[in-house]
Amino acid sequence: MTWKTIAKDILIYILKVLVVILLVALAFIIGTMIGYSVIGEAGDPMDVFNPEIWQNILNYIF
Structure with missing residues (x-):
């Protein structure tokens, strides 16, 4: 393997991780909106x- 392919593989891996983090954040936001309103x-x-x-939710939990 060359350094170019290793760098490309690392970049693709980082992008996949960022996409997963973005999707989790989006699911959290949509879930809280649905849970709160519907x-x-x-x-x-x-x-x-x-x-x-x-603040009200945190006061309720703690």
Whole structure:
């Protein structure tokens, strides 16, 4: 193997890891929006990004 193919393989591996991290983050965001608005019947799905909501959730947990 040459350094060029090794660098290419490493770059492809890093890109795959970044895509997986992006998909997990996207699934988390969509899941919280659905869980808050549809399952929780709280209304607007964009309200899930309100910091006061997250503070309330953290206070409930701890």
